[in-house]
Amino acid sequence: MGKVVLDQMAMQRALTRITYEIIEKNKGVDDLVLIGIKTRGVYLAQRIASRLQQLENVSVPVGELDITNYRDDVEHDKPTETEVTITNSNPNISVKDKRVVIVDDVLYTGRTVRAALSAIMDLGRPKMINLAVLVDRGHRELPIRADFVGKNIPSSQKEKISVLVSEIDGKDAVEINK
Amino acid sequence: MPTTRYLILEDGTSYTGQAFGSLATTTGEIITNSTMNGYQEIITNQVHHNQIIVFTQPSIGNTGLDQNAYESILPSAKGVVVREYENLATDHLKRISLDRYLKQHGIPGIYGIDTRQLRHHLQNQGTMKASIVDVDDEHAFDQLSATVLTNQQVAQVATPKPYPNPGEGDNVIVVDFGLKHGILRELSKRKCNVTVVPWDTSSEQIMDFDPDGVVLSTGPGSPNSLPESVLHMIKAIESQVPLMAIGLGHQLFGLANGARILPLDVEHHGSNHPIKEIITNEIFYADQEQGYEIDKKSINHKQLLITYLDVMNGTIQGLRHRDFPAFSVEFLPDGAPGPKDRVDLFDDFIEMMAVRRRNDNG
Numbered sequence: 001m002g003k004v005v006l007d008q009m010a011m012q013r014a015l016t017r018i019t020y021e022i023i024e025k026n027k028g029v030d031d032l033v034l035i036g037i038k039t040r041g042v043y044l045a046q047r048i049a050s051r052l053q054q055l056e057n058v059s060v061p062v063g064e065l066d067i068t069n070y071r072d073d074v075e076h077d078k079p080t081e082t083e084v085t086i087t088n089s090n091p092n093i094s095v096k097d098k099r100v101v102i103v104d105d106v107l108y109t110g111r112t113v114r115a116a117l118s119a120i121m122d123l124g125r126p127k128m129i130n131l132a133v134l135v136d137r138g139h140r141e142l143p144i145r146a147d148f149v150g151k152n153i154p155s156s157q158k159e160k161i162s163v164l165v166s167e168i169d170g171k172d173a174v175e176i177n178k
Numbered sequence: 179m180p181t182t183r184y185l186i187l188e189d190g191t192s193y194t195g196q197a198f199g200s201l202a203t204t205t206g207e208i209i210t211n212s213t214m215n216g217y218q219e220i221i222t223n224q225v226h227h228n229q230i231i232v233f234t235q236p237s238i239g240n241t242g243l244d245q246n247a248y249e250s251i252l253p254s255a256k257g258v259v260v261r262e263y264e265n266l267a268t269d270h271l272k273r274i275s276l277d278r279y280l281k282q283h284g285i286p287g288i289y290g291i292d293t294r295q296l297r298h299h300l301q302n303q304g305t306m307k308a309s310i311v312d313v314d315d316e317h318a319f320d321q322l323s324a325t326v327l328t329n330q331q332v333a334q335v336a337t338p339k340p341y342p343n344p345g346e347g348d349n350v351i352v353v354d355f356g357l358k359h360g361i362l363r364e365l366s367k368r369k370c371n372v373t374v375v376p377w378d379t380s381s382e383q384i385m386d387f388d389p390d391g392v393v394l395s396t397g398p399g400s401p402n403s404l405p406e407s408v409l410h411m412i413k414a415i416e417s418q419v420p421l422m423a424i425g426l427g428h429q430l431f432g433l434a435n436g437a438r439i440l441p442l443d444v445e446h447h448g449s450n451h452p453i454k455e456i457i458t459n460e461i462f463y464a465d466q467e468q469g470y471e472i473d474k475k476s477i478n479h480k481q482l483l484i485t486y487l488d489v490m491n492g493t494i495q496g497l498r499h500r501d502f503p504a505f506s507v508e509f510l511p512d513g514a515p516g517p518k519d520r521v522d523l524f525d526d527f528i529e530m531m532a533v534r535r536r537n538d539n540g
Contacts, residue, residue, distance in 0.1 A: 009522070016457050017526055020498060020505075021533070023483070027501065051457045055483060149536070 002162065002177035006151055011134070011172045014150030015044065018132050019051040021148050026099050029056050031127065033095060035063040037104040037116055043165040044134055045103035063093045065102075070115035096124035101148075105163035107133040110144035135174055137161050183288050184314035185230075185259055185296075188306040188322060192314040193296065198239075198263050199280025199287035205325045206230040206256030208308035210297040212448035213465065216515020217276070220447075221258060221285070222249040224335040224356035225425065225467040227398035228327055230257035230308050231447075232293050232300070239276040240264040249358040249514060253283055254335055254398075257310045259296070263289035286310045301444050305469070331399035332356055332426070336377040343372040348390040348531045351375055353411075355397030355404075355426045360512030364524040365393070378407065381414035390531040391420040394427025396510065400470055401429040401439050409434040416504040420530035422523070423506035429470055431506040432497055438476035442493075445469040449516035452489040453509060455496075461489065464509035465516030468493070471508075503530045 006014065026032060029052055036045030042064045049062045102116050113131055120129065132148035137155040151174070155161055160177040164170075180196035187208065210232040211220055217238050220231060238260040258280065265277045280287050288310050300306070307325060311318045328334065335356035343362055347369035352361065355377045365372050373387055377397070384392060392415050412434035415421055423431040429439055449465040471493040477484060486496030486507060498505040511520040 012458065013522060013526065017529060019457060020483075021503075024499075024501060024503065054459060055457050055485075149533075152532075 002160075002175035004173050004175050005153055005161075006135075006174035008172040011150070011174065014134060015047050016051060018148045018150055019048050019055070022048070022101060022130075022132065023052075023056070025130065025147065029058050029060055031097070031099050032060050033063060033093065033098045033100050033126075034060055035065050035095075035100055035102050035116070035120065037102065037112060038064055038066045039168070040163050040165050041065075041102075041104040043167045044105060044132075045101075048101075048103060048132070061093050063095075065116055065119055067112060067115040067119055070119050072111055072115065094124060095120055095126045097127050100126040100129045101132050102129060103132045105134050106161055107131070107136045107144075107146050107149075108139055108161075110140045110142035113144050114142050134163055135161060183286075184311050184318075185288050185291060185308060186311060186314050186318055186322060187299075187303075187308045189303055190319065191299065193291050194314075195259075195288040195290040196263075197286065198265065198277050198289055199258065200284045202284055202286050203309065203311050204230065204257045204286050205307060205309040205322060205327075207305060207327060208232060208259075208300065209305065209445045209447055209469075210234055210293070210300055212297075212450055213515055216247075217258075218243050218247050219249050219358075219360075219515040221255050221280075222253040223358050223396075223467065224250050224254060225358070225396055225398050226253075226255040227331045227335050227356060228254070228256055229398075230259060230310065231255055232259040232291075232296055233261075234293050234297050236261040236293070237264055238262070238289075240266050242266060243274040243276065243279050245273065247514065249360060250335075253285065255285060257285060257308075258287040259291050259293060259310075260287065260289045261291060261293045263287065304443050305441075305445055329399060329403040332377050332397050332404060335398060337374055338376055340373055340375045340379075343374065345369045345371040347371060348528060349373075349388060350391050350393060350531075351384050351387050351389040352393045352395055353377060353379060353384070353427070355395050355430075357395035357397070358510070358512070358514065360510065360514035361393065361395055361424065363514070364512050364521065368524060368528050370528075377404070379411070380407070381411045384411070384415060385418065389419055390535070391422065391527060393527070394421070394423035394430060394506070396425030396427060396467070398426070400441070401426060401433050404430065416499055416502050420527065420534055421499075421502070421504035421506075422527040422530075423504075425467060425508065425510060428497065428506035428508045429472060431504070432472040432477075432482070432494075435481050435497075435499065436476070436478045437482070438473040439470050440473050441470050442468065442491075446491070451491070453495050454487050454489050456485055456487065462519035463517045464511060464520055465513065466495075466509045468508055472497070503534065
């Protein structure tokens with residue numbers, strides 16, 4: 001077990017603050033779509049959606065994005081349209097002309113987000129794409145920055161930062177392992 | 179032998195008790211406080227300016243006073259009414275008893291009063307004036323009904339001049355409407371470099387300090403008694419820097435954003451009401467010192483989000499601006515006295531200042 005840098009309460013508060021900031025920046029929740037990057041980004045996106053539901057009484061669609069086919073460290077041909085999937089309980093989720101907020105657990109090199117941007121752009125042309133992350137740990141390799149950050153955790157590249165969510169890890173926490 | 183004195187109410191009721199503290203004759207608005215502990219914090223909170231405080235907790239005075247728990251330098255409550263008074267200083271420092279403290283500050287106390295019956299009475303009759311007097315004759319009642327209580331409470335308790343509370347972190351301006359020390363304590367813990375400014379400071383003067391954030395403090399009385407200029411200040415500040423508002427500051431934040439203020443039939447002082455955070459549906463407790471509420475019907479939902487509600491009486495306990503990093507809470511998150519369930523609102527405020535800096539640099 002590593003050192004806990006955000007406990008359950010702090011994690012809840014960070015998500016709450018991000019939710020308020022999303023409302024502030026988007027001037028409301030009209031045309032909003034949350035897209036969680038698999039795996040833990042999806043759970044964080046769902047929690048933001050449930051907060052928006054509580055506050056605004058609006059059900060904001062949540063998509064799940066698997067970026068495997070867009071990774072730049074794997075040799076592959078450009079994916080065909082059938083391979084790009086944003087899954088959702090509502091299969092007709094569309095990003096065209098929407099205000100998309102990508103949700104992920106940790107922002108590190110920026111390569112995952114780059115892949116997510118490509119995947120989303122292949123599906124349609126959103127009005128705007130924002131990025132929300134629970135943890136920004138620095139060490140970017142691409143010109144990418146988050147619009148909504150739960151916690152900045154300056155880290156060494158030797159360290160491993162883990163975001164745990166109760167849905168799959170049994171508890172909510174952010175930990176650093178040396 | 180303790181001196182017999184009388185607590186008389188505007189409606190003609192008289193209660194007989196025994197004196198402690200100062201032997202002065204006093205008149206103020208009578209309110210009840212149901213908090214179980216923390217009489218020192220309650221008596222020294224400036225929100226009780228011009229008020230006679232009735233404690234429903236039956237035994238008061240049984241711990242003495244702690245150097246670190248004052249909420250103001252000069253308490254301005256008008257009187258203390260208790261059922262049973264214990265003149266003890268049992269804390270480990272054994273410094274000052276409540277009796278000695280009240281004598282020092284000229285505040286009369288009266289004990290031997292059935293405070294729970296009195297609370298029922300006030301709950302039915304509403305807020306009214308009261309006096310602690312030596313004789314409960316017709317003259318005393320005439321005097322009481324002739325007394326006009328000031329509505330300039332903020333001007334009487336807020337600092338007339340700016341003063342610093344230096345730190346090495348965020349540059350925070352606290353606008354003083356009669357603040358409680360708990361606010362400064364929490365900002366100090368978070369290393370803020372604080373300047374406390376008078377309540378009538380203009381937005382230009384505040385922005386000249388180049389603040390990272392602004393806090394609107396708690397304070398006594400009705401927000402409607404303050405001039406329009408205060409609302410202009412809030413409107414100008416909220417669009418420029420992160421804003422946190424508490425108690426009276428919360429009500430002013432609502433007023434500045436178009437809401438109306440209504441007096442509560444009976445003031446609510448205590449930490450026994452469950453409060454709901456709407457965004458998470460969580461219930462928690464916090465100290466509330468509330469004589470007025472923001473009228474729910476007057477909220478412009480395009481401008482403000484309602485963030486917290488009192489589950490018992492339905493009053494708005496928190497607001498947030500839709501377009502700016504500005505929020506307010508009616509309850510007292512510093513937990514002095516009472517639960518510290520939401521003390522992390524100060525961390526949220528610090529985080530809001532960090533976000534603004536990041537966005538400015540980005």
